[in-house]
Amino acid sequence: MSAAAPRPRAPPSPSLGGTLSLWLGLQGLVGALAVAAAVVAVNAWTLEARQADLLQVKSAIVRQELARPAPAGAAHDLQQHLAAFLAGHEAMSLSVRTVAGDLLFDSITAAAASSNARPVRTIAWRDRWPGAGGQPVDVVLGLDIGADIALLQRVAWIVIAASVAAAMLSSLTGYALVRRGLRPIRALSAALDEMTPSQPGARLPDRGQPAELVPLIQHFNALLARTEEAYRQLESFNADVAHELRTPLTTLIGSSEVALRRSRSLDELRDVIAGNLEDLRRLAFVVKDMLFLSRADRGARARRTPVPSLAAALSDIVQFHEPGLDERQVALVVEGDARGDFDVALLQRAVANLLGNASRHALPGTTVRVCIEPTTDRVRLSVVNRGAPIDEACLPRLFTRFYRDDPARERADAAHHGLGLAIVAAIARMHGGTAFARSRDGHNAFGIELPTSEHVASAAAVGTRR
Incomplete structure (x- = not known):
């Protein structure tokens, strides 16, 4: 060779x-x-x-x-x-x-x-x-x-x-002046050489720097901050994924070992397999949601089609969740309507996740409202319920993967893997929109704000990149 x-x-x-x-x-x-x-x-x-x-x-x-x-x-x-x-x-x-x-x-x-x-x-x-x-x-x-x-x-x-x-003479003096003028750049290069991954939070100094370099230093420091935040999220995501997968895998291994210790009847084996199948389905749901979030992070876009009535397009999802809400003595109403170009399947999934979140935390005897609020070129779609107030500092993090705002909610959500609101935020991004959450006077609202057409979404994306 x-x-x-x-x-x-x-x-x-x-x-x-x-x-x-x-x-x-x-x-x-x-x-x-x-x-x-x-x-x-x-x-x-x-x-x-x-x-x-x-x-x-x-x-x-x-x-x-x-x-x-x-x-x-x-x-x-x-x-x-x-x-x-x-x-x-x-x-x-x-x-x-x-x-x-x-x-x-x-x-x-x-x-x-x-x-x-x-x-x-x-x-x-x-x-x-x-x-x-x-x-x-x-x-x-x-x-x-x-x-x-x-x-x-x-x-x-x-x-x-x-x-x-x-x-x-001009060239010689110009060379000396240029070297003197480039001294701050050489100092920044030396500062970069001294920065290591073991120094989180280290930033390039922008005080006393030439005015032309200050914006570059500030943008670089902002990039460092975003990179550190991305690494922190990645480490937290890996830990959360390991935690979410460890419990069902431990259950599967334990039940299988117990079943193999002695001879079992056919009915007992069926019970073991049924229990294992439930955990396997939970694992499959986690993997499926993680793959969906991965595609959204890689820039997947929504497949928009004309929707004459958003309320009508969401009616099946609303009807599907009504029995579960009735069991908790919670009413469900839809307010408003809008038209535009949307990916109906994605919006149905987002509303299903929002309704699932509201049904778990709504107080009995209250009403969950699905609000559709159109504007000139955007539509605000939210699910509002009465429940325990949420700390203002926690609201921006609720759409983070596997995040739960308090231990009580974590225990209440043990059957859920904590990706529902992250998927809602991903669906908003795929439409060129944003997700939001607010908690005021005992009313908790989670939703998304979307452009009503692909043209508006593309223009907004260009403006964001600038």
Whole structure:
């Protein structure tokens, strides 16, 4: 048999601090580069505007020189004036040609040769010079912008380097701040490591924690409380189940051992088997009810069908319990009616359990009332009887499995296994409703409140999960 192939190792989880620091650095870099681009763009616009203004001013001077009166053939005087104009302006160049192509003045060639063909920004126009007989001349005025470009490049490199340095500094300081900010999470992790099952009631501290962590801590503590309560209920449930099953099993074993000690007649064996059969049926009822509660806990839903009259649907159950109540001198009445979508079989079982509970505890000579109280989208179904008052602290626990509120009731209910009201609560949950119990002025009421349709029940369930 070949050995199983080793499972591939899961990739390591990314560090929250490292991820946040990286994003802070990238964010800082993008922001700094955006600022750098804006600085470079503003400088470029400023330099271009200065160049354009300078060319406009110098072109106006050249126009004035060309507009001066000059006799024909005075090209030498024009060249002297234009050379004087360019004196002290090494970055400027000028070319003046007639439309016929005759060169009157040209400083571009010499400037270009001396500047190794540096970038030049030019402005050109057509003018008239009196010395050429009033013929048009083409003028090209140039400005060497190499120094401005070099300045702009230096500014760009400086701001880019500053941006990268600022991003790195932001990432490093961000990493330090993130580690400092995550210190409470590491403290909570250490506190979780110290918590063990042998410390019931231990909770994570929420005092002095950051505001963002307080809701998480509170929800986690609430989850711990619910988990502990579930474990307590499970342990209590296991103990109760063992107690409920132990008595009939002990009886079965004892009666069987007694029957086998000596020879018995057929009638005696029949009596033993009949007694054992009664205990076995009780065990079967306990197991059946436990299986039903298990399905309800796993999320089983009621199978709803339209019910035009809830009172009529429950009439068979009411009639079944009337003889037993009559024996105890207790009357039974049904008050109210409602319609809606319900699982009739489940509601009949719930009402049967409620009536069984009321019949055991109702005072003789009183009346047990089955009350059906409809509202807009819900119906309240309850069984009310007069009996011994129930402690207010016990009411929320009466729907717990195997719970009995006092020893007197436990002795009175020895023939019942204590799952009736728990099943009532489960049937309410399967309909998307709730169970309730109240005891006031000698009147004890147990019942369920249900949505009248599946749509309302689903909406209520969604609201509860939120």
